[in-house]
Amino acid sequence: MPDITTRQLSDKVIGRLTLYRRALREIDPTEQGTIFSHDLAKRVGVSSAQLRRDLMPVGYEGSPNRGYDVQKLLASLSGFLDGARDRNCLVVGVGNLGKALMAYFTTRNPNVRIVGAIEADPKLIGRIINGCRIYGLDELEAVVLQAEVTVAALAVPREAAQDVANRLVHAGVKGLLNFAPVHLDLPGGAYVENVDLTRSLEVVACFANQYSEEGRR
């Protein structure tokens, strides 16, 4: 099997593919069975050329003058994005942000399953929040192994992040969504995406300043 498919795709493309999937899911198939690239593109906020190019590696082709079959494109996208195995995710760190993530992901996202959370504070261990059981920090490796966790959302304090990340990857986690405002140094073999809230807010504030200046002229 050649399998040139999912290899060497940038995170940007994959990110947009997930957006296309989400937009398609919001279409009632009894009402609209087919969609044009410019229509779907507009809903997501990209150009139609970009959408068509993004779809190339997925392998599904639309038909000229008819567009894409909504259901078939959805199926192709899911096959492409989800791959063969389960995507079990652990939330690590049950502070304000960790709790919000547990609520957010358990209610909204059917593509990745939250199997539990890890927390150092003994007062929280054993409790169930948002349908998620909370395990102790020393159970980390065992939980990853037993629940076949491949993905983790890191919402621990900055000082602890590198340590916990090391343990997660060593235990077999292959993907990290890191909310701690530090650069994680990890041995290859794991993918890290950083969500840096302070950084994002500061970027917005910086541009807001510029726009304000413009307005004053």
Added chain:
Amino acid sequence: MPDITTRQLSDKVIGRLTLYRRALREIDPTEQGTIFSHDLAKRVGVSSAQLRRDLMPVGYEGSPNRGYDVQKLLASLSGFLDGARDRNCLVVGVGNLGKALMAYFTTRNPNVRIVGAIEADPKLIGRIINGCRIYGLDELEAVVLQAEVTVAALAVPREAAQDVANRLVHAGVKGLLNFAPVHLDLPGGAYVENVDLTRSLEVVACFANQYSEEGRR
């Protein structure tokens, strides 16, 4: 005054500049008064060439064989990033995520001031959470005006996001940090940065799958 400075800088560069600033703040100046580009770059997770290039528009120059003066570089960065006016921010939507953001930003970030929160649910209005007063949705325009809000973090349900965004921008907000999983269509004159948690998690899961496949060979 020419003011070629902050114009036409990409969000990527500005984002990294905020990271450099943060990393510099963690250095004790009595212990280390000067730093090399490769050292600072390593702490942030970028190449030294990139760091040096990013600093070009800031205008501060290091000296060969000595590196950068930590305090002076910090001052230059702050002058460059913060601009002239205040950066007052409103959190809009006090659900799980909104509350987490209030806690996160009020404790961690001295560069942007959180002046309050907006929420539709009458049960929450008037209460104070994390030191933030919660205002009603119908007070939005008044609060933006009175508190000179230029930045907002949007954590409202998907369905409400476009509407609320329109109102915010119309009231004078120049920058939006949007957590709602929709593409916002806004009239020019405002900057939008999207933080799409589900998308980020799915990207991580997708790559995690690939890394798992590799491991099986």
Added chain:
DNA sequence: AGGTGTGAAGGGTTTCACAGCC
């Protein structure tokens, strides 16, 4: 006519590599 898929062009970002300096 009005779609799609895609080679080729264009634009932006990162890295290379080296002159200049201490």
Added chain:
DNA sequence: GGCTGTGAAACCCTTCACACCT
């Protein structure tokens, strides 16, 4: 020698534009 600043190259991503299809 070993650093910085920066032109030039390399690389990646997006857009253009057009052949092809129905």
